[in-house]
Each structure stands twice: as C-alpha cells, then as structure tokens.
Amino acid sequence: MKISAYAAPSAGAPLEPTTIERRDLRSHDILIDIKFSGICHTDIHQGREEWGQAIFPMVPGHEIAGVVTDVGSAVTKFKVGDHAGVGCFVDSCRECEHCKAGLEQYCQGHISVTYNGREADKETPTYGGYSTAIVVDENYSLTIPAGLGLDVAAPLMCAGITMYSPLHRWGAGPGVRVGIVGLGGLGHMGVKIAHAMGADVTLISHSPHKEADALRLGADHFLLSSDKEAMKAARSTFDLIINTVSAKLDLDRYMSLLALDATMVMVGIPEEALSLRTFTLIAARRSLAGSNIGGIKETQDMLDFCAEHGLGSDVEIIDAQEINSAWERVINSDVKYRFVIDASTI
Ligand code: NAP
Ligand code: ZN
Ligand code: ZN
Numbered sequence: 330m331k332i333s334a335y336a337a338p339s340a341g342a343p344l345e346p347t348t349i350e351r352r353d354l355r356s357h358d359i360l361i362d363i364k365f366s367g368i369c370h371t372d373i374h375q376g377r378e379e380w381g382q383a384i385f386p387m388v389p390g391h392e393i394a395g396v397v398t399d400v401g402s403a404v405t406k407f408k409v410g411d412h413a414g415v416g417c418f419v420d421s422c423r424e425c426e427h428c429k430a431g432l433e434q435y436c437q438g439h440i441s442v443t444y445n446g447r448e449a450d451k452e453t454p455t456y457g458g459y460s461t462a463i464v465v466d467e468n469y470s471l472t473i474p475a476g477l478g479l480d481v482a483a484p485l486m487c488a489g490i491t492m493y494s495p496l497h498r499w500g501a502g503p504g505v506r507v508g509i510v511g512l513g514g515l516g517h518m519g520v521k522i523a524h525a526m527g528a529d530v531t532l533i534s535h536s537p538h539k540e541a542d543a544l545r546l547g548a549d550h551f552l553l554s555s556d557k558e559a560m561k562a563a564r565s566t567f568d569l570i571i572n573t574v575s576a577k578l579d580l581d582r583y584m585s586l587l588a589l590d591a592t593m594v595m596v597g598i599p600e601e602a603l604s605l606r607t608f609t610l611i612a613a614r615r616s617l618a619g620s621n622i623g624g625i626k627e628t629q630d631m632l633d634f635c636a637e638h639g640l641g642s643d644v645e646i647i648d649a650q651e652i653n654s655a656w657e658r659v660i661n662s663d664v665k666y667r668f669v670i671d672a673s674t675i
Pocket of ligand 3: 421422423424425426427428429433435436437438439
C-alpha cells in the first residue's frame, strides 16, 4: 500500500513530502490510520546524524496515535475502530532474556526501532509516524485508553514512557524529592507524572520564563540553573533527578544537587560525551544511571496511569508543512511542550 509521508532525503536536509510503501497485513498485524504524530528531539538528532550514521530517506516519528482500520487474521488484541499507539520500536527478537522479561527496549538481539532501523529481516528499512498509516504487529502496539485524546496521547508513546519508567523504577512517590532537569517534551511529562505519583517535584531549568508553566504543570518548586546562589542552596537536597537535557551540560553542577545515596538518571542524549569529577560521586555516595524508553507492558501501564490521572501532553498541533520550522523551535527550547503533527495534513 502506498501512503503519504514526510521524509528527510539526506542528513540535515529539510523534510519534504514523499510516498512510502507499507506492507500487506500479516496474520498478527494491525493497520493504523495515523491521526497525530509527536515530534521528539530524537527525530532531530537522528535526522541530522548527530548520533552517527543513519538510514535515508528517513521518515521520523515514534509518538504515533491513531485508529485501527484493518486487522490480520490472527489478531486478538485489537479490532477495527480501536484507538492504538506505537512508540519507539515495532519489533524485537522476542527470544532473549530481556524480551522475555518485557524489557524489549534492552533487547540483546535485533530490535526494530520505529524509524532509522530495519525490520526483523535486518534489511527492510522502517519508516515512522510522519506518515498517514502504519502496519505494526499487535504485540508491539499499545491500546490508548478511552478518555485520552489522540492528540495529547501521542507524545506519551516516547516522552511519557521515558519519564514514567525511571520515576517508577527509582521509587518516585510521597516524601521523595524529585528534580526534573529541562522543561521540554520529556521534562513536562516528567513533572506531571512525578506529581501524580505524589513526589515533591522541582523543575530545574535554564529558561527563567518557564517558572509559571512549571508550577502550573505540577512542580512544587522551580530552580533556575543559572542562579548560582539558588543552586548552592539546593546542594545535596534531591533524592532523585531525571535529566532530560539534549545538549552538553556541566554534570558536576547537577550531580551536586543529589543527597546521600541519591541517583541522577540520564535520559537526555547529547551529541557530545559528558565529563564528571569522581569527587562529585564519592562526596555523597551518589549514583549516575541511564534509562531508555520502556517495554511494551510498562508503556501500557503508563498509558493506563495517565488515563486514570487525566494526564496528557501539552501540545501545539501543527500542519506537516510546518515540520522544519518546528524542528528549529525545538532546538531553541521554544515549544509548549510538544509539537504534534496533524496527520491529515501530510
Ligand atoms: P526538548 O523538548 O528539546 O527538551 C529538552 C530541554 O532541555 C529543553 O526544553 C531545555 O529545557 C533543556 N535544554 C536544552 N538545551 C539546554 C542547554 N544548552 N542547557 C541546559 N538545558 C538545556 O527535547 P525532548 O524531546 O524532551 O528530548 C530530550 C532529550 O532526551 C533528547 O536528547 C532526546 O534525544 C532524548 N530522549 C531520550 C530518550 C530515552 O529513552 N532515554 C527518549 C526520548 C528522548 P529548559 O528550557 O527548561 O532548560
Ligand atoms: Zn522520542
Ligand atoms: Zn530480544
């Protein structure tokens, strides 16, 4: 089936309209008519080859929400008319210990990321959500609960789960002082989810004008990272920090905010390597960790949690013609707080 899409023809080139082929439905596949597709900073990193060699033409997009319009003969989890989502991967080896444990994002075999990847045959390129339809195995699709609008649900497929997973694993909850660094697509969902989990939430930002929004979204406190006095006063006061920053930053300044035995989890992936003074770690037995999206089951748990707590993303809906300018605005930290493409304009 030929469908419309937006693709980057080569690294760093502007995205332009194109057509791509979607496969015929296999027995466990569903066909999703895409309604909305979020713009993640990862799309930009990969579209510009900031993380190494990528596959072109590239149809980015791994925050997909839509309606099921056809199902394969053996599908049991979806029926026509259901609201379905697709996140950052569309297949994995299904056999390694991590896949078996529902941690497909850490698959030790071949994982098929939603775009800039290869299908299970390790040859056919995958194309993502900046398109009008996608064919996905039902076992790698999510059910979007009733009550969550498809536009505000789309960014949960990456931004939502990327924050929910470490907050859950490192025990965010009542009495836990959580810092979220960066109020962008990931950060604003981190604030909302950590607040809903009952944590005491501080948004740590390099943008002074974001304070009011941070508090409105659920933060209890706002810490401006350029305010030397405030940063000094906040030293050793956090139990957990989730760092979403997409650019190079001074890790020691942020690690120093952690209390004894506390952890900073990196989810932002800057192009350049970061450095850290060992002294910053040993001074309070601090830990530095990382976390990558979430597995299918945990992503479904996150969607159910968000539906239960009435949490969606704060979105700016755009036409496909605005994708290139939206990318520029994301780079300038100028988005409130996720761009979502209206797929009917593709
Ligand atoms: P985003 O919307 O651009 O948000 C990033 C935020 O970082 C900005 O809003 C800004 O917040 C802050 N920031 C940007 N430049 C900065 C600088 N020079 N110094 C300090 N702070 C800065 O991006 P996103 O879509 O949330 O993605 C964030 C990062 O996470 C990207 O690197 C992306 O690739 C990565 N990511 C990782 C995973 C994973 O599984 N680990 C999943 C998705 C995305 P303030 O203005 O508030 O400071
Ligand atoms: Zn993403
Ligand atoms: Zn695997």
